[in-house]
Amino acid sequence: MINFSGQETLMRKADRLFEIIEMMRASDNAVTAAELSGELNVSELTIYRDVRGLQGQGVPIEGEAGIGYVLRPGFHLPPLMFTMDELEAIVLGARLAGQRGDDGLEKAAERVISKVKSVLPAHMQDRMDRVALYAPPTYDVGHGIVVMPEIRECIRAEQKIRIDYKSLAGQPSQRIIWPVAVAFFSGSTLLSAWCELRNDFGHFRTDRILNYDILDEKFNGGSGRLLRAWEQSVSTRKRPS
Amino acid sequence: MINFSGQETLMRKADRLFEIIEMMRASDNAVTAAELSGELNVSELTIYRDVRGLQGQGVPIEGEAGIGYVLRPGFHLPPLMFTMDELEAIVLGARLAGQRGDDGLEKAAERVISKVKSVLPAHMQDRMDRVALYAPPTYDVGHGIVVMPEIRECIRAEQKIRIDYKSLAGQPSQRIIWPVAVAFFSGSTLLSAWCELRNDFGHFRTDRILNYDILDEKFNGGSGRLLRAWEQSVSTRKRPS
DNA sequence: ACCCTACTGACAGTATATGTCAGGAGTGAT
DNA sequence: ATCACTCCTGACATATACTGTCAGTAGGGT
Numbered sequence: 001m002i003n004f005s006g007q008e009t010l011m012r013k014a015d016r017l018f019e020i021i022e023m024m025r026a027s028d029n030a031v032t033a034a035e036l037s038g039e040l041n042v043s044e045l046t047i048y049r050d051v052r053g054l055q056g057q058g059v060p061i062e063g064e065a066g067i068g069y070v071l072r073p074g075f076h077l078p079p080l081m082f083t084m085d086e087l088e089a090i091v092l093g094a095r096l097a098g099q100r101g102d103d104g105l106e107k108a109a110e111r112v113i114s115k116v117k118s119v120l121p122a123h124m125q126d127r128m129d130r131v132a133l134y135a136p137p138t139y140d141v142g143h144g145i146v147v148m149p150e151i152r153e154c155i156r157a158e159q160k161i162r163i164d165y166k167s168l169a170g171q172p173s174q175r176i177i178w179p180v181a182v183a184f185f186s187g188s189t190l191l192s193a194w195c196e197l198r199n200d201f202g203h204f205r206t207d208r209i210l211n212y213d214i215l216d217e218k219f220n221g222g223s224g225r226l227l228r229a230w231e232q233s234v235s236t237r238k239r240p241s
Numbered sequence: 242m243i244n245f246s247g248q249e250t251l252m253r254k255a256d257r258l259f260e261i262i263e264m265m266r267a268s269d270n271a272v273t274a275a276e277l278s279g280e281l282n283v284s285e286l287t288i289y290r291d292v293r294g295l296q297g298q299g300v301p302i303e304g305e306a307g308i309g310y311v312l313r314p315g316f317h318l319p320p321l322m323f324t325m326d327e328l329e330a331i332v333l334g335a336r337l338a339g340q341r342g343d344d345g346l347e348k349a350a351e352r353v354i355s356k357v358k359s360v361l362p363a364h365m366q367d368r369m370d371r372v373a374l375y376a377p378p379t380y381d382v383g384h385g386i387v388v389m390p391e392i393r394e395c396i397r398a399e400q401k402i403r404i405d406y407k408s409l410a411g412q413p414s415q416r417i418i419w420p421v422a423v424a425f426f427s428g429s430t431l432l433s434a435w436c437e438l439r440n441d442f443g444h445f446r447t448d449r450i451l452n453y454d455i456l457d458e459k460f461n462g463g464s465g466r467l468l469r470a471w472e473q474s475v476s477t478r479k480r481p482s
Numbered sequence: 483a484c485c486c487t488a489c490t491g492a493c494a495g496t497a498t499a500t501g502t503c504a505g506g507a508g509t510g511a512t
Numbered sequence: 513a514t515c516a517c518t519c520c521t522g523a524c525a526t527a528t529a530c531t532g533t534c535a536g537t538a539g540g541g542t
Contacts, residue, residue, distance in 0.1 A: 093334025
């Protein structure tokens with residue numbers, strides 16, 4: 001955009017090489033040349049040539065037919081300062097997280113803003129203060145008696161919880177759960193967990209948890225395997241609406 | 242050196258740009274174009290052109306006659322330390338911003354995650370991948386013909402916009418506005434701006450903007466004063482519901 | 483005053499980057 | 513085994529970007 005005086009294409013190419021690496025690193029799965037070419041507005045062949053060039057330069061990209069490209073972990077190029085777009089995303093995200101999330105997250109989001117601001121050059125600090133993207137207030141989410149920061153800590157520490165739960169029908173029950181994830185809806189918060197009673201994953205509205213005890217006993221999340229299993233169980237029983 | 246298969250010069254140039262930045266960062270004093278050209282085996286003019294290109298791309302290089310080049314801080318992202326609460330706020334915020342915001346913000350939010358992760362100590366990177374706080378999918382927000390990243394850029398650059406707008410009643414009108422803020426509701430997006438037609442602030446649903454032209458003419462936001470005036474005008478005419 | 487240095491402009495040859503077209507070979511699913 | 517997907521190679525043509533040389537201007541420091 002602001003390119004004075006030629007050099008447009010080279011810059012575009014240097015940027016493209018950078019973007020290729022970023023996209024591969026950002027994605028968990030393999031990235032295909034077709035995806036890259038679509039995103040970067042060049043032909044697939046150009047991507048192939050770019051990748052070959054990067055590999056020749058020592059970038060650990062692995063390409064497999066039928067799969068796509070994967071960037072082997074451990075490759076780091078020096079991290080660049082946040083762009084204005086990224087700062088706007090951080091500020092908007094913090095505002096949203098502060099509204100949707102619990103008190104702990106709200107305060108954490110504020111600390112994030114100030115930490116990020118502290119590493120910015122002076123002129124960008126001003127601009128960050130003036131990010132004018134807003135998340136309009138929603139209903140205050142009620143968590144009942146549940147102290148959400150505690151629950152999040154249980155997820156991280158893999159600690160079991162015994163809960164007294166009242167189902168939608170009003171049926172009370174007691175069960176021991178392995179907390180896995182939290183979904184922040186606009187009006188309510190859902191705690192997803194493995195339920196020992198049902199031997200399956202279940203979702204529990206936090207405002208229907210009547211009582212709970214954090215147990216000393218831990219469960220084994222298997223370095224994220226339980227989380228991935230939960231993700232899969234959610235994506236397979238998708239609701240139509 | 243290890244350059245197989247063509248692309249020698251481009252790689253050399255991309256590398257050279259990288260090297261120029263590295264040499265400037267490594268040196269405490271200013272670096273002269275002559276030093277760079279000697280080290281990189283190109284003419285001085287090529288260095289001048291490279292630097293101009295980098296500056297055009299936003300790299301904060303300052304050149305002074307008689308002195309040399311200096312890389313201002315704010316190009317590299319320094320290491321950052323976050324607590325788990327803060328990391329969870331960042332990840333949740335990025336997910337929320339990615340859903341509510343426009344395409345540009347979604348990508349920016351992804352890059353934020355990737356950048357933050359890259360400056361984190363190793364043991365925290367894994368934990369960041371496993372943050373299990375989710376923002377449930379919402380309806381896809383329609384912006385009509387409006388390209389939101391462009392609008393955000395106009396807010397930052399304080400550029401006037403001429404819009405064709407269709408009011409709720411269906412009444413079309415053309416006006417020139419000074420874009421001030423964007424509010425991302427869950428179902429729609431509101432652009433707030435000073436309206437030259439009404440001489441007052443107004444809110445415009447992006448999906449009711451029929452057409453728009455970004456003008457070269459700029460307005461004067463007064464270092465955030467316009468934004469604060471808008472904030473005040475919003476807080477005084479609060480709607481009860 | 484003097485040297486150093488960033489910067490600009492014009493000109494020309496080279497090499498480079500990119501696209502299109504066609505085809506080969508490996509992978510995973512049906 | 514077939515099929516769809518994907519990485520990868522080769523050849524060819526075109527536009528254009530990069531680089532160097534030469535000459536000159538302007539600002540900084542001593």
